[in-house]
Amino acid sequence: MMPGRNLRKSAPPxxxxxxxxxxxxxxxxxxxxxxxxxxxxxxNLLSKLFFPET
Incomplete structure (x- = not known):
């Protein structure tokens, strides 16, 4: 740690x-x-059953 710098405080749990x-x-x-x-x-299943061409 460099002198003159503070550590960041972590958030409380x-x-x-x-x-x-x-x-x-x-x-x-x-x-x-x-x-x-x-x-x-x-x-999706119903659409495949009733509209099989799409």
Missing amino acids: AVPAEREVAAECALQLRRIGDKWDLRQRIL
Whole structure:
């Protein structure tokens, strides 16, 4: 370390409650994404069945 320079202070670690909230949010977003993916797959299947020329 050079004289006259301060080290940067790192951010404090996230409290466990914030981690739980973030994990729950991520889980809900994953579920929403899975539902949208399933919906899109069903629509694609139906379009192939009813419109095979496309």
